[in-house]
Every structure is written in C-alpha cells, then in structure tokens.
Amino acid sequence: MNLAAPPAPVGLLAGSGRFPILFAEKARQLGIPVVCVGITDEAPAELVGLVDRFHWAGLARLGRMIRCFKREGVKEIVMAGKIHKVKMNSPYRLWRYLPDWRAFRTWFFSRRRDNKDDTILLSVIDEFAKDGMSFASALDFCPELLVKIGLLTRRAPSSKEEADIAFGWELAKQMGRLDVGQSVAVREKAVLAVEAIEGTDQAILRAGQLCPRGGVVVVKVAKPQQDMRFDVPTIGCTTIESMKKAGARVLAVEADKTIIIDQAETVALADRYGITIVARAA
Numbered sequence: 346m347n348l349a350a351p352p353a354p355v356g357l358l359a360g361s362g363r364f365p366i367l368f369a370e371k372a373r374q375l376g377i378p379v380v381c382v383g384i385t386d387e388a389p390a391e392l393v394g395l396v397d398r399f400h401w402a403g404l405a406r407l408g409r410m411i412r413c414f415k416r417e418g419v420k421e422i423v424m425a426g427k428i429h430k431v432k433m434n435s436p437y438r439l440w441r442y443l444p445d446w447r448a449f450r451t452w453f454f455s456r457r458r459d460n461k462d463d464t465i466l467l468s469v470i471d472e473f474a475k476d477g478m479s480f481a482s483a484l485d486f487c488p489e490l491l492v493k494i495g496l497l498t499r500r501a502p503s504s505k506e507e508a509d510i511a512f513g514w515e516l517a518k519q520m521g522r523l524d525v526g527q528s529v530a531v532r533e534k535a536v537l538a539v540e541a542i543e544g545t546d547q548a549i550l551r552a553g554q555l556c557p558r559g560g561v562v563v564v565k566v567a568k569p570q571q572d573m574r575f576d577v578p579t580i581g582c583t584t585i586e587s588m589k590k591a592g593a594r595v596l597a598v599e600a601d602k603t604i605i606i607d608q609a610e611t612v613a614l615a616d617r618y619g620i621t622i623v624a625r626a627a
C-alpha cells in the first residue's frame with residue numbers, strides 16, 4: 346500500500362508581533378508542519394506551542410539559524426514579524442550580540458553595498474541560498490491578511506484629509522523608493538514626520554509631539570519595488586493606539602500590499618476613537 350508522503354516542513358524565521366503567530370496558526374489549519382527559529386528578544390514565546398519544532402537564535406547568529414533549519418530538513422522559509430532595528434545601533438553591539446562566523450563574514454565581506462533594509466535582508470537570503478534554502482512570502486499561505494480596497498471604518502476622510510492623503514501618498518512612495526521607510530505623517534500638506542529606523546509607531550508619536558493640535562494624517566504604503574517576502578507594510582491595534590496618543594485622525598494604507606493584523610479588532614478600535622482607516626489602490 347502506498348502512503349502519501351508527509352508534507353515537507355516550512356521554516357518560519359520569526360520576529361516580534363502577531364504576524365508570526367497568525368502564520369503558525371494558519372499553517373496548523375492547513376496541516377503544514379512548521380519549524381520555527383525565533384529571534385531572541387523579538388519572537389513571542391507563544392510560538393513554542395504553535396509549531397512542530399522551535400529553536401531560539403540571537404539576532405546575529407546567522408550560522409545557527411541556517412544549521413537549525415538545515416538539520417530539520419527545511420528547504421523553504423518564510424519571514425514574519427518585526428525586528429527592532431534600533432537595537433543594531435546600541436553601544437558595544439558586537440559584544441552584545443556576539444555574531445557567529447557566518448554572520449560576521451556576511452556583514453563585513455559578503456554583504457551588499459549599504460545597510461538599507463532590503464540590502465541586509467537580501468544578503469541574508471543569499472546566505473541561506475548557499476545551503477540550498479529559499480525564501481517565500483508568508484502571505485502565500487495567509488493572503489487573507491492583506492487589506493482590501495475601500496473604507497474600513499465608519500468615518501470617511503474629509504476633503505482636506507483627502508488632499509493630505511494624496512500629498513502624503515506621493516511622499517511615502519518616494520521614501521519607499523529610497524528604502525528609507527514606509528510611512529509619512531502630514532497635516533495641511535506639510536510633512537510632520539517621516540519613518541526611518543525607528544518604525545511607524547514612533548514616527549506617528551513624533552508627529553503628535555510636533556503637532557499638538559492633532560488632525561494628523563498618516564500614510565503607509567509599500568515600496569515601489571516591494572519584495573513581498575519581507576518587510577511588508579503592517580498595521581494593527583498598536584498602530585491605532587499610537588495614532589490616538591498622537592491625535593492622528595486618518596490612516597491611509599495601500600490595498601493588497603498591506604497586512605492588517607486582527608482586522609476586526611483593529612477596525613473596531615479605530616471606530617471607537619473616531620479614526621479613519623482607508624485602503625487605496627497604488
């Protein structure tokens with residue numbers, strides 16, 4: 346009797362937040378075994394009970410990550426979750442993160458021309474490829490996390506807010522083209538904050554400090570050259586909480602290229618605070 350071979354395990358390289366949890370839950374529903382390498386001090390501990398095999402690895406322990414996946418027979422890997430890049434600029438970072446030889450060699454000898462997000466992540470992907478492993482998009486498994494076009498909340502943008510969305514959209518696309526960040530905060534067609542290494546939430550809070558009268562419009566879009574395998578724009582309840590603290594009124598995102606975590610809860614929270622969420626086409 347011929348028995349169907351069990352499905353090959355998928356690797357999950359996990360950072361912080363809910364995205365890796367949602368991926369692991371979806372893979373379990375689909376009957377796909379998951380081998381997870383969680384980044385120390387980033388990945389949620391909850392993942393341990395949601396995957397078939399789990400390993401911790403430090404942020405700069407690239408060699409360990411590769412060995413863990415390779416030992417488990419993983420050929421295809423997805424990335425999910427945020428890495429707080431500001432940690433990479435901490436004092437004595439080499440001593441704090443103790444890079445292994447593979448990470449050291451990649452960073453100083455094999456890496457591409459700069460330290461932009463895409464540059465670093467593509468260099469990591471190149472290093473895994475040397476051991477026969479490739480990366481796919483986590484969204485191939487859970488496409489329902491991508492927001493669809495339309496008004497998500499009860500409140501629609503005003504005509505002035507529409508003008509700020511259009512103004513901010515072009516700016517955000519230009520910042521994405523330069524691989525600086527994905528978000529901008531504006532008011533009355535004036536730029537208040539541009540996201541860089543600090544991340545969207547901190548950029549929103551900074552905009553609130555610079556514009557205490559409120560009425561801030563936040564625009565978050567995909568890069569024109571967006572690689573859907575990593576660093577896909579993501580919003581959720583924490584984004585809405587940051588907007589509430591900053592006095593922001595509108596969040597405009599790019600449809601079909603933005604992840605919305607726990608959409609029902611995120612939209613309900615925005616409605617409670619009187620914040621608009623709208624998804625627009627590119």
